[in-house]
Amino acid sequence: xxxxxxxxxxxxxxxxxxxxxxxxxxxxxxxxxxxxxxxxxxxxxxxxxxxxxxxxxxxxxxxxxxxxxxxxxxxxxxxxxxxxxxxxxxxxxxxxxxxxxxxxxxxxxxxxxxxxxxxxxxxxxxxxxxxxxxxxxxxxxxxxxxxxxxxxxxxxxxxxxxxxxxxxxxxxxxxxxxxxxxxxxxxxxxxxxxxxxxxxxxxxxxxxxxxxxx
Ligand code: SF4
Numbered sequence: 001x002x003x004x005x006x007x008x009x010x011x012x013x014x015x016x017x018x019x020x021x022x023x024x025x026x027x028x029x030x031x032x033x034x035x036x037x038x039x040x041x042x043x044x045x046x047x048x049x050x051x052x053x054x055x056x057x058x059x060x061x062x063x064x065x066x067x068x069x070x071x072x073x074x075x076x077x078x079x080x081x082x083x084x085x086x087x088x089x090x091x092x093x094x095x096x097x098x099x100x101x102x103x104x105x106x107x108x109x110x111x112x113x114x115x116x117x118x119x120x121x122x123x124x125x126x127x128x129x130x131x132x133x134x135x136x137x138x139x140x141x142x143x144x145x146x147x148x149x150x151x152x153x154x155x156x157x158x159x160x161x162x163x164x165x166x167x168x169x170x171x172x173x174x175x176x177x178x179x180x181x182x183x184x185x186x187x188x189x190x191x192x193x194x195x196x197x198x199x200x201x202x203x204x205x206x207x208x209x210x211x212x213x214x
Contacts, residue, residue, distance in 0.1 A: 001170040003200070019043070051080040051095070057122035058097060065116045073105050078117075095126065135163050135202035148184035153191045154209050155184050155198060161205035168206065172197040 011022040011031075018039040020031040031049060033039025044052065055078050066073050077100035084093045099117060101110050117123070138161045148155045155175075169176040174188030175197065186194060191210070198208040 003171075047082070051082060054095065054097065054120075054122045054126065055080045057120045058099070058117050061120035062099075062113055062116060065113070071105075071109060073102060073109070075102055076100065076113075133165065135165055137202065138204040148182070148186055149211050150186040152211055153186050153194055154211050155186055155194060156207045156209070157184060158205045158207075161203045163203045163205070165202050167200055167202060168197055171200065 005025070007025065009022060009024060011020050013020045018033040018037075019042055022029050022031055030043030031046060032042045033045050034041045037045075039045070058078050058080075059076055062076055066076075079098045079100070080095065082093060082095045084091060086092070097117065099110075099114060101113070105113075138158075144158060144160050146157050146159065148157065169178050172189055172193060175185055175194055177183055177185070189197075195208045198206045
């Protein structure tokens with residue numbers, strides 16, 4: 001199991017209502033709420049960001065397909081909107097996506113592009129069985145620590161902090177194997193791989209140091 005991004009999307013908010021700073025690999029974007037919900041509208045709201053993701057993925061996927069086919073379709077557009085309704089106590093969300101083609105696109109091309117749009121990566125994510133797993137990070141010190149060392153590296157595990165996210169053992173099973181009594185084996189991967197994996201622990205249960213520093 002590998003994450004899509006080596007570094008996660010990192011976002012912060014202070015007390016200024018409701019400006020969020022979101023770091024992505026090549027810069028920062030701002031998200032906010034409209035004035036009607038107490039923000040200052042300095043950036044797109046979370047619903048807009050979600051729909052923008054689908055809109056951009058749709059257009060990029062179609063452009064790649066059109067270019068591969070060599071079709072003469074110089075411009076495309078898309079409108080995306082959503083509504084929600086609750087029936088029998090269950091919330092249902094509907095996202096409508098309307099594609100706009102120039103008059104030069106044939107009927108056959110339009111139909112094919114609608115099918116391609118349905119399979120763009122973000123469409124697939126939105127229509128898949130999504131689970132949002134939420135963890136929190138501990139920063140305070142705790143007494144209970146277990147060290148797992150070899151000559152090169154030491155991995156420290158704080159069992160009270162571990163939220164059993166499965167992240168470490170799903171992503172680096174040669175080192176982290178919860179079925180074993182000594183469940184962390186620092187010989188199971190390179191020091192760099194272990195250090196990178198330890199950084200992904202969402203709870204602060206894992207830390208890493210060089211054994212030579214001790
Ligand atoms: S990644 Fe961290 S929180 Fe998740 S199982 Fe491993 S040690 Fe526990």
